[in-house]
Amino acid sequence: MLHGTEILTTAQMRAIESAAMASGQVTGAELMERAGRAVAGQIRLRWARPGLVAVLCGPGNNGGDGYVVARLLHQAGWQVRVLGMENRPGPDAARMKAEWQALGPVLPLTQDALRAGPDADVYVDAVFGTGLTRPPEGEIAAILDYLGGSGGDWAFFRERLVAVDCPSGLCLDSGAFPGRPREPGDFDLRARLTVAFDSPKPGHLLERGPECCGELVIADIGLAAWRIRQPNEGATPSSITRFPAVEALWPGFAVPDSRRYPMAARRQASWLRKQEAGSGHKFSHGHALIVAGGPARGGAARLSARAALRIGAGLVTLAPPAEALPEHAGPPDALMRRGVDDPAALRDMLADPRVNALCIGPGCGVERAAALLPAILGAGRATVLDADALTALSRDPGLMALLHENCVLTPHAGEFGRVFPDLAERLEHPRPPAAGGRDQASDPARMARRLAELAAYREALAKMRGPLYSRLDAARDAAARCGAVVLLKGPDTVIAAPDGRARIHSAFDVPWLATAGAGDVLAGIIAGLLARGLPALDAASLGTLVHARAARHVGPGLIADDLPEALPAVLRRPGG
Ligand SMILES: NC(=O)C1=CN([C@@H]2O[C@H](COP(=O)(O)OP(=O)(O)OC[C@H]3O[C@@H](n4cnc5c(N)ncnc54)[C@H](OP(=O)(O)O)[C@@H]3O)[C@@H](O)[C@H]2O)[C@@H](O)CC1
Ligand SMILES: Nc1ncnc2c1ncn2[C@@H]1O[C@H](COP(=O)(O)OP(=O)(O)O)[C@@H](O)[C@H]1O
Numbered sequence: 273m274l275h276g277t278e279i280l281t282t283a284q285m286r287a288i289e290s291a292a293m294a295s296g297q298v299t300g301a302e303l304m305e306r307a308g309r310a311v312a313g314q315i316r317l318r319w320a321r322p323g324l325v326a327v328l329c330g331p332g333n334n335g336g337d338g339y340v341v342a343r344l345l346h347q348a349g350w351q352v353r354v355l356g357m358e359n360r361p362g363p364d365a366a367r368m369k370a371e372w373q374a375l376g377p378v379l380p381l382t383q384d385a386l387r388a389g390p391d392a393d394v395y396v397d398a399v400f401g402t403g404l405t406r407p408p409e410g411e412i413a414a415i416l417d418y419l420g421g422s423g424g425d426w427a428f429f430r431e432r433l434v435a436v437d438c439p440s441g442l443c444l445d446s447g448a449f450p451g452r453p454r455e456p457g458d459f460d461l462r463a464r465l466t467v468a469f470d471s472p473k474p475g476h477l478l479e480r481g482p483e484c485c486g487e488l489v490i491a492d493i494g495l496a497a498w499r500i501r502q503p504n505e506g507a508t509p510s511s512i513t514r515f516p517a518v519e520a521l522w523p524g525f526a527v528p529d530s531r532r533y534p535m536a537a538r539r540q541a542s543w544l545r546k547q548e549a550g551s552g553h554k555f556s557h558g559h560a561l562i563v564a565g566g567p568a569r570g571g572a573a574r575l576s577a578r579a580a581l582r583i584g585a586g587l588v589t590l591a592p593p594a595e596a597l598p599e600h601a602g603p604p605d606a607l608m609r610r611g612v613d614d615p616a617a618l619r620d621m622l623a624d625p626r627v628n629a630l631c632i633g634p635g636c637g638v639e640r641a642a643a644l645l646p647a648i649l650g651a652g653r654a655t656v657l658d659a660d661a662l663t664a665l666s667r668d669p670g671l672m673a674l675l676h677e678n679c680v681l682t683p684h685a686g687e688f689g690r691v692f693p694d695l696a697e698r699l700e701h702p703r704p705p706a707a708g709g710r711d712q713a714s715d716p717a718r719m720a721r722r723l724a725e726l727a728a729y730r731e732a733l734a735k736m737r738g739p740l741y742s743r744l745d746a747a748r749d750a751a752a753r754c755g756a757v758v759l760l761k762g763p764d765t766v767i768a769a770p771d772g773r774a775r776i777h778s779a780f781d782v783p784w785l786a787t788a789g790a791g792d793v794l795a796g797i798i799a800g801l802l803a804r805g806l807p808a809l810d811a812a813s814l815g816t817l818v819h820a821r822a823a824r825h826v827g828p829g830l831i832a833d834d835l836p837e838a839l840p841a842v843l844r845r846p847g848g
């Protein structure tokens with residue numbers, strides 16, 4: 273069930289490449305040849321008949337890969353146009369450029385040269401890769417804009433663009449485009465296919481990455497011996513300091529088999545289905561307590577409770593205030609109900625040590641959450657804090673201080689901004705100025721102010737320097753600060769533990785999961801997994817996987833109520 277792939281930041285990737293080259297066992301030119309060969313191979317897999325290819329080469333090693341692609345496609349019978357930059361390349365890229373120049377010319381990488389040529393079947397984007405340090409500008413920015421959209425018909429390029437490592441301009445640590453607003457933009461460069469090397473980078477999975485990379489293929493270029501492995505994967509020799517591991521979960525992209533975790537997957541599957549020895553009694557699967565809110569607000573907590581039951585918690589109790597109990601009389605009958613009006617009643621319930629996992633927030637009401645949280649957090653049990661509990665947390669630093677490593681916070685971006693405003697601000701920097709009112713144009717002073725704000729914003733965009741602060745950084749910083757697991761929700765969910773371990777889960781293929789109540793179900797699934805004894809980071813990660821798989825199983829038209837009901841099918845086919 274738990275398919276994972278290690279992710280490397282660009283700095284880690286560079287360190288691994290340097291270590292490989294320093295070992296004397298492989299040269300930079302050999303790595304470049306392998307990288308270019310992988311890209312050329314993927315192109316030939318998809319375009320069976322040789323056609324016309326335009327290869328756009330930048331000033332660094334990404335451009336070097338491009339020259340290799342040009343040479344290999346030429347040898348395979350393709351007609352090749354190469355456009356390159358004048359900048360001084362490094363020795364490996366220079367060598368690859370020279371090898372190409374023995375076969376054909378390098379035209380200047382200008383819009384005029386690009387548009388002067390005939391339409392190509394394939395455009396290879398080898399302008400910038402992991403070495404992007406600042407927003408593209410001048411002629412190169414104009415070309416990337418043209419390819420991204422201003423050519424009028426961006427679908428034309430999108431269907432033909434093959435990116436080497438990433439669409440140029442994308443920051444591979446954050447998935448944002450330095451110099452551009454962080455929201456999707458018309459000129460963002462979108463590829464049909466991206467071929468990246470050794471391991472996915474955070475930017476392939478976060479923010480704009482998944483949409484702009486298109487199909488993502490991770491090519492093995494022989495760096496496995498220098499990569500840092502998980503201890504349980506079998507240690508490999510390495511001269512590099514151990515990095516906190518970041519993993520991609522259920523990657524929707526092709527990775528070499530050696531980069532997956534199939535054994536872990538099988539163990540997770542049998543554990544989830546309760547097929548392991550000694551898992552016979554209901555109490556051996558824990559008891560989850562789901563706190564519910566007052567009258568007319570019980571639906572959210574009921575969704576959580578249903579999900580906790582379906583994921584296999586031995587017992588689940590729903591705890592609304594006593595006056596709301598009648599609302600919860602309907603199914604499922606498997607659910608227990610108990611009125612909890614105040615902290616004393618809650619402490620009374622928690623006197624039973626078998627109640628080993630709690631969930632508070634969905635439909636709870638901020639006041640009730642604030643009143644109950646000291647008793648909940650003081651009990652030291654595994655706890656999911658969602659929705660209203662997060663708002664209560666944001667209003668009271670005293671509550672923040674009670675968080676512990678068995679807590680899982682599940683904020684979406686808005687809630688994250690409430691609990692960790694400074695981190696959210698770093699993520700959003702620079703923030704576009706608020707739109708002016710309709711009557712702004714008739715007020716010269718307001719108009720002037722707005723123009724000044726826009727100019728300052730554009731200036732701040734131009735000053736952006738990579739690597740940009742990412743959702744991965746934000747979730748890690750938040751987890752380290754509060755001492756709990758933080759699960760930052762979105763199509764690119766990031767799950768981080770206080771010790772720096774982190775996981776990224778991509779759900780770009782299930783946009784219908786963004787529906788009211790889906791978060792309540794996720795909180796319940798995680799609470800159920802905590803009740804079953806999983807540590808907080810694993811419960812949050814596995815819960816996120818299972819949740820998205822349930823959405824995938826149901827398909828478009830999904831409502832949150834469908835998610836718990838889809839869990840049995842997901843558990844039946846854990847590998848699918
Ligand atoms: N290392 C290896 O062994 C392997 C690496 N491989 C490949 O190398 C790629 C990384 O190569 P890289 O480090 O040379 O960086 P790359 O992305 O080509 O760009 C750097 C150049 O662009 C420039 N530049 C940056 N931003 C700019 C801007 N906004 N506007 C204008 N210029 C800008 C920057 O200039 P500078 O910032 O120094 O002024 C520098 O000249 C990686 O993605 C993979 O494809 C594979 O072959 C496998 C083996
Ligand atoms: N565009 C998207 N594609 C896929 N999943 C998404 C998308 N946006 C949000 N999600 C996921 O959907 C769920 C929504 O949760 P949340 O925002 O808390 O909604 P609610 O409060 O209505 O329950 C989360 O699991 C989140 O990761």
Ligand SMILES: [K+]
Pocket residue numbers: 334397398399400401435436437438439440
């Ligand atoms: K590129």
